[in-house]
Amino acid sequence: MKRYFISLLVLMAFGQVTFAQQAIFDKQNTQSPQVNSDNSVTFRLYAPKAQKVQVHGDFMEGIQDMTNENGLWSFTTPANLSPELYMYWFRVDGIDMQDPGNLMRSRDVRTHMSNFIITKEEGDKGYLYQNHNVAHGNVSEVWYESPKLGMIRRMTIYTPAGYEKGGKYPVMYLLHGAGGDEEAWPTLGRTAQIMDNLIASGKAAPMIVVMPNGNASDDASPYATGLTHKQKPATTYEESFTDIMNYVQKNYRIKKGAKNTAICGLSMGGYHTFSISNLHPGKFDYIGLYSAAIRMGWRQENQPLEEYLEEKQGKAIEAVFAANPQLYWVAIGNTDFLYEQNKSLRNYFDKKGYKYEYFESDGGHIWRNWRIYLTMFAQRLFK
Amino acid sequence: MKRYFISLLVLMAFGQVTFAQQAIFDKQNTQSPQVNSDNSVTFRLYAPKAQKVQVHGDFMEGIQDMTNENGLWSFTTPANLSPELYMYWFRVDGIDMQDPGNLMRSRDVRTHMSNFIITKEEGDKGYLYQNHNVAHGNVSEVWYESPKLGMIRRMTIYTPAGYEKGGKYPVMYLLHGAGGDEEAWPTLGRTAQIMDNLIASGKAAPMIVVMPNGNASDDASPYATGLTHKQKPATTYEESFTDIMNYVQKNYRIKKGAKNTAICGLSMGGYHTFSISNLHPGKFDYIGLYSAAIRMGWRQENQPLEEYLEEKQGKAIEAVFAANPQLYWVAIGNTDFLYEQNKSLRNYFDKKGYKYEYFESDGGHIWRNWRIYLTMFAQRLFK
Numbered sequence: 083m084k085r086y087f088i089s090l091l092v093l094m095a096f097g098q099v100t101f102a103q104q105a106i107f108d109k110q111n112t113q114s115p116q117v118n119s120d121n122s123v124t125f126r127l128y129a130p131k132a133q134k135v136q137v138h139g140d141f142m143e144g145i146q147d148m149t150n151e152n153g154l155w156s157f158t159t160p161a162n163l164s165p166e167l168y169m170y171w172f173r174v175d176g177i178d179m180q181d182p183g184n185l186m187r188s189r190d191v192r193t194h195m196s197n198f199i200i201t202k203e204e205g206d207k208g209y210l211y212q213n214h215n216v217a218h219g220n221v222s223e224v225w226y227e228s229p230k231l232g233m234i235r236r237m238t239i240y241t242p243a244g245y246e247k248g249g250k251y252p253v254m255y256l257l258h259g260a261g262g263d264e265e266a267w268p269t270l271g272r273t274a275q276i277m278d279n280l281i282a283s284g285k286a287a288p289m290i291v292v293m294p295n296g297n298a299s300d301d302a303s304p305y306a307t308g309l310t311h312k313q314k315p316a317t318t319y320e321e322s323f324t325d326i327m328n329y330v331q332k333n334y335r336i337k338k339g340a341k342n343t344a345i346c347g348l349s350m351g352g353y354h355t356f357s358i359s360n361l362h363p364g365k366f367d368y369i370g371l372y373s374a375a376i377r378m379g380w381r382q383e384n385q386p387l388e389e390y391l392e393e394k395q396g397k398a399i400e401a402v403f404a405a406n407p408q409l410y411w412v413a414i415g416n417t418d419f420l421y422e423q424n425k426s427l428r429n430y431f432d433k434k435g436y437k438y439e440y441f442e443s444d445g446g447h448i449w450r451n452w453r454i455y456l457t458m459f460a461q462r463l464f465k
Numbered sequence: 466m467k468r469y470f471i472s473l474l475v476l477m478a479f480g481q482v483t484f485a486q487q488a489i490f491d492k493q494n495t496q497s498p499q500v501n502s503d504n505s506v507t508f509r510l511y512a513p514k515a516q517k518v519q520v521h522g523d524f525m526e527g528i529q530d531m532t533n534e535n536g537l538w539s540f541t542t543p544a545n546l547s548p549e550l551y552m553y554w555f556r557v558d559g560i561d562m563q564d565p566g567n568l569m570r571s572r573d574v575r576t577h578m579s580n581f582i583i584t585k586e587e588g589d590k591g592y593l594y595q596n597h598n599v600a601h602g603n604v605s606e607v608w609y610e611s612p613k614l615g616m617i618r619r620m621t622i623y624t625p626a627g628y629e630k631g632g633k634y635p636v637m638y639l640l641h642g643a644g645g646d647e648e649a650w651p652t653l654g655r656t657a658q659i660m661d662n663l664i665a666s667g668k669a670a671p672m673i674v675v676m677p678n679g680n681a682s683d684d685a686s687p688y689a690t691g692l693t694h695k696q697k698p699a700t701t702y703e704e705s706f707t708d709i710m711n712y713v714q715k716n717y718r719i720k721k722g723a724k725n726t727a728i729c730g731l732s733m734g735g736y737h738t739f740s741i742s743n744l745h746p747g748k749f750d751y752i753g754l755y756s757a758a759i760r761m762g763w764r765q766e767n768q769p770l771e772e773y774l775e776e777k778q779g780k781a782i783e784a785v786f787a788a789n790p791q792l793y794w795v796a797i798g799n800t801d802f803l804y805e806q807n808k809s810l811r812n813y814f815d816k817k818g819y820k821y822e823y824f825e826s827d828g829g830h831i832w833r834n835w836r837i838y839l840t841m842f843a844q845r846l847f848k
Contacts, residue, residue, distance in 0.1 A: 128560075129558070129560050130559065131516065132558060174557065174558075174560060175512070175514040175557075175558070176513065176514050177510070177515070177557060177562070177565070178565060179560070179563070179565070180562070180563065180577070182562070185575060185687075186688050186691070187577065187688075189568060194563070194570065211691055212691035212692040213685060213687075213690035213692045213693075213694075215617075215694055217608075219608075220606060220607045220608060222603050222604065223603060223604045223605070223657075224603045225600075225601040225602075225603060225626070234598075234601060236601070243608070246716050269689075272691070275691060301596070304568075304569070305570075307658065308569070308655070309597070310596075311598055333629050
């Protein structure tokens with residue numbers, strides 16, 4: 083009944099051609115992407131004037147030509163795509179664009195991409211990245227004062243289901259990579275979905291997840307807020323990190339102490355994790371480096387990494403391991419361009435006899451891996 | 466220094482061609498849109514193979530051809546665009562796409578559009594829609610249990626700057642239109658920016674703004690969460706609205722009573738506002754209908770609206786006005802397709818001698834108007 087009257091309203095709207103009505107009608111109502119029963123996926127684009135239409139996605143190598151039939155271009159992937167959140171875009175006569183038939187999109191740094199999720203059974207990767215009928219945590223865009231940076235800055239905070247009812251919770255700080263911002267982990271990282279599903283199935287402890295903006299010169303992502311205020315940072319992001327921890331401690335009901343505090347991050351956020359944990363030995367019982375940049379910011383180019391680590395961070399790293407963290411976790415893909423850096427780091431740790439765990443995945447410096455690392459790391463915490 | 470090392474990392478990444486690096490490099494680094502000193506705007510797209518490139522935006526009538534110079538297509542608007550958040554898209558050989566040079570985008574129901582903001586001076590419309598150096602409220606995606614709908618559902622809640630420090634606040638319920646969801650007001654509606662700027666300048670009282678999902682069959686927007694759970698609603702959204710109010714009352718520090726409670730909404734959300742306020746006479750001291758659909762869902766097609774209002778809602782409306790609300794506000798654009806419905810409503814109110822205020826803007830059923838209405842209405846509340 084309700085639906086009928088909504089249709090009525092829409093029909094009325096149709097009588098009038100204005101800009102706004104564009105929004106209600108999807109004129110290219112060609113289904114795309116279509117997940118087929120064999121778990122292949124068909125993409126479609128109606129582009130009768132195009133000479134060449136291609137699709138580029140992280141479910142296959144290279145860019146693929148789509149086939150034209152009366153102006154409807156299509157491409158079907160091989161069968162049996164494995165569970166995953168996949169990203170893709172179309173290239174029409176050389177111009178990249180998102181799939182107009184697919185409203186599910188994410189911004190990855192400076193590129194918008196279409197995406198879709200393949201899931202085959204409860205608990206698989208694709209399943210973990212979706213909203214399911216479980217208790218959900220809330221996700222907040224929170225502004226905090228950073229006296230050390232002299233700015234009011236924005237971060238994203240996940241509080242687990244039931245947080246409103248009381249109790250204290252451990253905290254994971256989850257840091258993004260270069261060019262990213264406080265929207266990276268909540269969107270492409272699927273943090274809320276992963277945490278909701280892991281917590282609901284008892285695989286992860288209920289925890290608060292703090293996702294700050296790691297660009298010390300910015301107050302917030304400009305794309306959501308309409309404007310970033312930039313200023314020359316008075317100190318480094320790593321030095322200012324205590325402002326974030328202080329805010330969280332003051333405004334959230336957290337369990338204190340190292341055993342209730344984890345820090346992890348990807349790429350530049352891995353560098354931040356490394357640096358911040360080195361600044362505060364014994365403060366974090368769980369440290370996770372995801373495809374971490376180890377030599378950002380403080381390594382002379384010509385000096386071997388291990389030598390530089392020893393010279394500049396040796397005492398700090400020693401103190402970190404002397405505090406005997408529950409888990410020091412290093413993860414990277416076997417084709418990641420930072421693989422050698424991480425190998426040097428592991429060599430350094432090995433020579434020193436420091437206790438850490440290492441996980442090596444397939445693939446490179448990609449979100450697919452970072453979601454996997456978050457999923458694995460989160461299950462190891464606070465137990 | 467930091468910037469230098471980020472560049473280094475990026476250069477290293479460049480050595481390797483993988484999918485992920487796409488995200489870091491914006492190969493179409495043609496500036497678009499470019500706001501010129503005369504407040505015209507230039508759009509650019511590099512499309513050497515295209516036959517025809519056009520731009521369609523709400524800053525001008527119709528769709529405009531762009532000019533090709535060696536494959537770089539461009540178009541400059543007339544000078545002196547007035548302060549506003551504008552939306553636009555490109556049409557390349559008949560295919561609509563977003564401006565790849567512009568990362569600022571919003572989804573309006575089922576269409577993604579590029580957007581940009583023109584501002585000329587502090588306090589103008591464009592200014593109000595941006596993040597400025599003022600105290601900011603937080604925006605949360607909150608899941609609440611709706612016993613009446615038998616679902617756990619998602620809504621968006623704005624808490625004003627300083628909320629964390631204590632105190633009680635009045636509440637505005639702000640409802641979206643047909644096809645929209647709990648992301649509509651926070652994105653295209655610019656709620657947080659408008660409220661931050663109005664509150665910071667003393668023009669609006671600090672208040673909590675609750676933006677629910679008005680689609681009774683859905684638990685949440687699928688585009689952010691990866692999946693919507695749909696079910697046949699056990700009751701109407703309007704009937705279930707008390708679940709939302711109960712959740713807010715229980716979980717937020719609110720000032721109670723009609724004088725601290727406002728409800729307003731656009732289009733279908735205007736219909737919801739009308740219906741919900743009729744269901745609860747004396748509960749809301751501030752009622753705002755923005756381009757409201759008056760006859761959704763309960764009007765027989767052939768019966769004149771005024772007659773139907775009298776027959777089905779007459780007693781409820783009488784009770785609403787008998788409670789003497791501080792402000793019953795009706796706003797609509799002079800070319801809105803719902804103009805006549807709203808005229809009938811006003812006629813009905815006039816004949817009954819009910820006290821309301823009316824605001825008529827230029828233009829139609831568009832977000833530009835809804836942002837204006839929110840800006841005006843918010844300044845009238847809780848004073």
